[in-house]
Amino acid sequence: MATGKVADEEPKMGEPLLEVDGLTKHFADSGGFLSGVFGEQKPVRAVEDVSFTIRKGETLGLVGESGCGKSTLARAILRLVEPTDGTVYFKGENLTALDGEGLRSQRKDVQMIFQDPQSSLDPRMKIGPIVEEPMKAHGMYDSEGREARARELLEKVGLDPQHYNRHPHAFSGGQRQRVNLARALSVNPDFIVCDEPVTALDVSIQAQVLNTMRSLQDEFGLTYLFIAHDLSVIRHISDRVAVMYLGQLVELAEKEELYENPQHPYTQALLESIPVPDPRLEGTRGVLEGDVPSPIDPPSGCRFRTRCPKLIAPKEYDLSREEWENTRAFLREVQRRSFEPTTKEEIENRFFDGEKPHGDAGRIVDDAAGRIVDGDWDGATELLNESFAEKSICARQVPEYEVPTEHGTTPHDAACHRHRDDVLDGIQQ
Ligand SMILES: Nc1ncnc2c1ncn2[C@@H]1O[C@H](COP(=O)(O)OP(=O)(O)OP(=O)(O)O)[C@@H](O)[C@H]1O
Numbered sequence: 001m002a003t004g005k006v007a008d009e010e011p012k013m014g015e016p017l018l019e020v021d022g023l024t025k026h027f028a029d030s031g032g033f034l035s036g037v038f039g040e041q042k043p044v045r046a047v048e049d050v051s052f053t054i055r056k057g058e059t060l061g062l063v064g065e066s067g068c069g070k071s072t073l074a075r076a077i078l079r080l081v082e083p084t085d086g087t088v089y090f091k092g093e094n095l096t097a098l099d100g101e102g103l104r105s106q107r108k109d110v111q112m113i114f115q116d117p118q119s120s121l122d123p124r125m126k127i128g129p130i131v132e133e134p135m136k137a138h139g140m141y142d143s144e145g146r147e148a149r150a151r152e153l154l155e156k157v158g159l160d161p162q163h164y165n166r167h168p169h170a171f172s173g174g175q176r177q178r179v180n181l182a183r184a185l186s187v188n189p190d191f192i193v194c195d196e197p198v199t200a201l202d203v204s205i206q207a208q209v210l211n212t213m214r215s216l217q218d219e220f221g222l223t224y225l226f227i228a229h230d231l232s233v234i235r236h237i238s239d240r241v242a243v244m245y246l247g248q249l250v251e252l253a254e255k256e257e258l259y260e261n262p263q264h265p266y267t268q269a270l271l272e273s274i275p276v277p278d279p280r281l282e283g284t285r286g287v288l289e290g291d292v293p294s295p296i297d298p299p300s301g302c303r304f305r306t307r308c309p310k311l312i313a314p315k316e317y318d319l320s321r322e323e324w325e326n327t328r329a330f331l332r333e334v335q336r337r338s339f340e341p342t343t344k345e346e347i348e349n350r351f352f353d354g355e356k357p358h359g360d361a362g363r364i365v366d367d368a369a370g371r372i373v374d375g376d377w378d379g380a381t382e383l384l385n386e387s388f389a390e391k392s393i394c395a396r397q398v399p400e401y402e403v404p405t406e407h408g409t410t411p412h413d414a415a416c417h418r419h420r421d422d423v424l425d426g427i428q429q
Contacts, residue, residue, distance in 0.1 A: 011091060017056040017191060017223050018077070022049050023086035025069075025076045045295045046072040048247040049086070056190070059217065059224040061238030061255070063231060063270070065292060069247040070227045074193045077225070078110055079103060090191070108138050111184035113177070115196035120180055121168040127154070127179050128164035134187045146186075153182040156219070158212050174205035178212065185216065191223045198233060210237050231270060235259060240410065243267045246303040247295055250415045254408035261406045263414035265310045290336065302417065305394040306335075312417055314391035316360075323357040327365060331384045334368065337377055344369040364388075393417045 011017050026043035047069045054060045062070050076083040079095060088095040095106060111134075114120050121130055131150040135141060141149065151161035157178040159171075168176055177197055184192055194213070198206040214237065216222060228234050234241055241258045243251040243266065251264040262268045269288045290307045293299055299306045309332070313324040330351040333339055341347065347369040348356055356362035364387045371380040389395060394417055401419040405412040417423055 011056045013057040013221065014055050016053045016089075017091060018054040018225075019089040020053070020077060021051050021087045021089070023051070023073065023076055023088060024048050024084045025072050025081060026084045042296050045247055045298055047076060048298075050244075050247075050249055051086075052242055052249060052252055054191075054223055054225060056223050057217070057221055058239040059226050059237050061234035061241040062225060062227045062244060063229060063234045063241060064244035065270075065288075066229060067292060067295075068244045069295070070229075070244055071195055073244070074112070074195055074225065074227060078107070078112060078193060080112075105138075108134075108187045109189050110191045110193070111187065111189040112193045112195065113180050113184055113197045115199050118168075118173070118176060118200075121176055123168055126165050126167055127159075127171070130168070130179060131182045131186050134183060138187055140187065149186060150182070153185055154179075156185070156216065157182045158208075172205075173201050174209055177201065177209055181213065181216065185220065188220075189222070191225070193225045193227070195227045196229070197226075199228065199230065206233060207236065213237065243270065246292060246298050248303055248415070249413075250304060251413065253405070253412040253414075254410055256407040257405055257412055261412075263403050263412065263419065264304075264416045265308050265418075266304045267414075269309070289332070299395065300390075301393070301395040301397055302399050302415065305389070305392065308394065310416075310418060311389065312392050312394050312423055314388060315393075316391065317357065318359075319357055319361055323361065326352045327357055327361060327388060330365065330368075331388055334372065334377070334380050334384055341372045341375070344373055347372060361388075393420070393423075 024045075025047040026045050028041070028043055050073055052060070062073070064070055072081065075081045076086075077088050077095075079088075079098075083096055086096070090106060090110065093106070095103070098106060121127075128147065128150050131153055132146040135146045135149065140146070147164070151164055154161045154164065159175060159178050159182070163170070168179065171179065180197075197213075198209050201209060210233070213224070217224060224237070226234070226237050235255060238255050240252065240254050242249050243258070243264065245266050251258065251262065251267045253261075253263075258267065259271065262271055273288060288307060289309075293303070293306055302308070305311055309328075311328055311331075313319050313328075319327065333351070339347075339350070344366065348354060348365070352365070356365050364383060368380040368383050371377075371383065397417065399415045399417045399419075401414055401416070403412050403414045403419050
């Protein structure tokens with residue numbers, strides 16, 4: 001089958017296929033009802049300074065809560081939205097610099113599958129011609145050749161080639177997603193971005209579609225960027241996993257390493273939020289607390305710090321581990337207003353076992369407790385944020401570290417300051 005590629009230009013299995021460097025996407029307008037009413041709008045910082053590499057033949061899973069920027073990242077890689085900054089190299093070619101014909105021909109090598117198999121198939125068209133559409137657009141084969149390839153691909157994705165003339169409504173959700181797969185494969189791509197491709201399917205069907213995707217990957221040497229918010233789906237399909245939070249990657253490691261040795265508090269919280277299969281244990285453990293902050297005004301430093309249960313102590317108070325743990329718990333509960341204010345003494349007993357931290361930190365805690373008793377929750381929150389949260393290294397520097405790998409051979413990156421040498425030595429904890 002003619003692909004138009006020069007053999008020596010092709011990366012070999014395991015070599016970098018896609019290299020994303022500092023990719024950033026800001027949307028100028030949040031689209032809210034107040035847009036434009038108050039003049040200048042702050043941009044929505046949907047994706048900020050994201051870098052990673054995908055090697056030929058692998059599946060990189062991309063996971064994170066809804067709204068963290070996964071789809072925008074995928075679209076910016078494919079230039080379905082224009083990146084604000086950063087570069088994307090595909091087979092060594094800078095996609096962000098391509099225009100017109102160059103971009104069009106690269107788009108053949110890079111395909112995308114979306115979440116909703118229903119709306120991505122034109123209900124008026126038969127599935128054979130649907131699969132043929134991209135081949136037609138790229139001028140591949142004559143009409144007989146296209147039909148032969150469409151039938152062959154329908155079979156490869158697990159459908160009956162005899163169904164070539166049926167309309168999408170005759171197919172189940174899983175089958176429709178298989179039609180999408182056949183369509184994406186028709187132009188012989190190297191790389192497929194799969195944006196929540198099985199999310200809309202029943203769990204029993206999900207595994208079947210994922211297994212088909214795996215065997216197609218082996219057969220055609222495909223590379224996948226696989227987006228999902230479901231950690232068990234990601235575990236099923238990925239070789240390596242990237243975890244995204246509020247527009248940034250917080251952790252990236254081989255699958256086993258990530259699941260067995262998670263190093264970022266956000267990844268740990270996500271993993272602990274997976275429902276426990278043991279029926280004796282009710283509900284979920286360690287569910288993430290608080291809301292995701294707005295990407296219009298994300299927290300400084302580590303973006304997860306406002307929800308992080310492991311916020312690092314500010315150096316200046318020289319607190320013991322226990323003093324800081326109590327102060328941090330107090331800060332979080334005040335932010336969440338999770339208790340009824342009574343007296344200062346009762347608050348201090350509750351959070352500090354009657355023994356406030358020494359020095360300035362203790363005086364600040366005392367002041368905050370006084371404000372709460374007076375009903376001034378905002379004042380107390382502001383004081384604690386200013387005095388503790390904002391002074392933490394977590395608020396002052398953007399973290400980026402490589403950490404030791406326990407399961408696997410490739411680097412493990414975790415964007416958490418707890419991996420700083422001085423923090424590991426206990427100086428700041
Ligand atoms: N065209 C747009 N204009 C303005 N803001 C946008 C636009 N597209 C996305 N956003 C915002 O960018 C952020 C990231 O959205 P995105 O859809 O990439 O997240 P996601 O992780 O894929 O979420 P989901 O899983 O719900 O699709 C969100 O705050 C979203 O509201």
